[in-house]
Amino acid sequence: MGVDLSMTISLDRPETSTATTTTTAATTATKARIIGVGTAVTPTSYAQDELLDLLQITDPKVRSVFLNSAIGRRHLSLPPADDAGVRVPEAQGDLLDKHKRLAVEMGAEALRICLERAGAELSDLRHLCCVTSTGFLTPGLSALLIRELGIDRHCSRTDIVGMGCNAGLNALNVVAGWAAAHPGELTVVLCAEACSAAYALDSTMRTAVVNSLFGDGAAAIALRGDDLASAGSAAGPRILDFASCIITDAVDAMRYDWDRDLGRFSFYLDPQIPYVVGAHAEPVVDRLLGRRGLRRSEIDHWLVHSGGKKVIDAVVVNLGLSRHDVRHTTGVLRDNGNVSSASFLFSYERLQHEGVTGPGEYGVLMTMGPGSTIETALVQW
Structure with missing residues (x-):
């Protein structure tokens, strides 16, 4: 994901083992941290x-x-x-x-x-x-x-x-x-x-x-x-990884294009989108977690795009989530509707206000949109 700026192999110390070098690099690797x-x-x-x-x-x-x-x-x-x-x-x-x-x-x-x-x-x-x-x-x-x-x-x-x-x-x-x-x-x-x-x-x-x-x-x-060595006890999570999936068979299912009858741009959402997104949610999330050897049951916090009631329901069913897992997602939809690309950050803000995250806990951020596309990120507090 990010660029590793910390790994340096000293030429005058050939005895340094690969294992030691790798451990040092992993300990001091620079990661982006969410701070506000x-x-x-x-x-x-x-x-x-x-x-x-x-x-x-x-x-x-x-x-x-x-x-x-x-x-x-x-x-x-x-x-x-x-x-x-x-x-x-x-x-x-x-x-x-x-x-x-x-x-x-x-x-x-x-x-x-x-x-x-x-x-x-x-x-x-x-x-x-x-x-x-x-x-x-x-x-x-x-x-x-x-x-x-x-x-x-x-x-x-x-x-x-x-x-x-x-x-x-x-x-x-x-x-x-x-x-x-x-x-x-x-x-x-x-x-x-x-x-x-x-x-x-x-x-x-x-x-x-x-x-x-x-x-x-x-x-x-x-x-x-x-x-990781100098971060101390800062509360914000580090961003560990990303995984994407573009569903090319559904490239026209969500689009913003010119409506010739109305003489303006207009959104179009295919009614089948919730089911298309739901069907592809599991493999992309498992790919994200698999690279870290994690299971879905080890994720403490889920911040899913408030794409609509049917979209949320489809993600919940396909990922085996609880209603509590998506409480912020449904809360944002209830109070703000779908605010497009900003939606998952409205959910993150609610999680921060809730004050329930603890050191070492994992979270998954998930958004869906035109392409049709699913984007995910793994974070850790």
């Missing part, structure tokens, strides 16, 4: 039944999708109603403007909270990686936030755009490597998803699946590379 997390949402939230009335949805099948979603409330930025009380769909240009505004606002707030919890300042930041799939920005969100917050203009940055709900772990994989290669320096992954800017307001079943599920949210997670 923060989340933010847009100001206005709506209950599911309230949205049905606001959007004037009367079709019984569409109403059923909303009311059987296991979602209580979501944060959304809806267009204002016209004189007749109708929420008029926004033009694509207006949606892009909304995405830019909300991503910067939520992203800045999540970043501030994250750094405060990490005991760090904006001036400490050395690398910023921004993730979003709900709009397109050039220059990227990282550049906009550096200007907005007055971050050092020499801060290195990365933008990951369009990978979808799984992208937070894709970014974490890349940035964990950066942290390991730059011991002691602070880096942040920021996921900012203005899902309100990707809504197509109509009463069709295609858009109902999306409009009943997603909410606005941003989350930031701070990492720092340290070695």
Whole structure:
């Protein structure tokens, strides 16, 4: 995973055994450690039944999708109603403007909270990686936030755009490597998803699946590379490994593409996605754990993407998890809906607030999204 900067073989000591060298390298290897997390949402939230009335949805099948979603409330930025009380769909240009505004606002707030919890300042930041799939920005969100917050203009940055709900772990994989290669320096992954800017307001079943599920949210997670010998008793977990699986037979099952009838971009989610994801969850998780000689029963904490009720149920059944294992996942879905790439970090924040993690315990982070893709990470406190 990360780059091993510590292993040095001394040429003037040929008697040093391979076993000794390997042990020393393993003891002092640099790993990325999570040291802080923060989340933010847009100001206005709506209950599911309230949205049905606001959007004037009367079709019984569409109403059923909303009311059987296991979602209580979501944060959304809806267009204002016209004189007749109708929420008029926004033009694509207006949606892009909304995405830019909300991503910067939520992203800045999540970043501030994250750094405060990490005991760090904006001036400490050395690398910023921004993730979003709900709009397109050039220059990227990282550049906009550096200007907005007055971050050092020499801060290195990365933008990951369009990978979808799984992208937070894709970014974490890349940035964990950066942290390991730059011991002691602070880096942040920021996921900012203005899902309100990707809504197509109509009463069709295609858009109902999306409009009943997603909410606005941003989350930031701070990492720092340290070695196992000098880390002390810091509470944050180290990131040990990653494993991925792309289900190429389902490449079109989740997509954000141009809807010619509506004249805007629109999400599409295939109804079979929960079962496709569930069927592939077991092999990728077992591959992740098998490299460390671990079994699923040895994992103390599961932080799964809040992809939707059926997705969560499919993962629970296929991995043999309990409802307690996914309590934070279902809690995030209930209170925020699916906040795309930021969802698993909302769950991680809840776990941190719960204060139940102990030294040596393992956790699995898991996200799912377009590709179709499953991403996983193994962490240890």
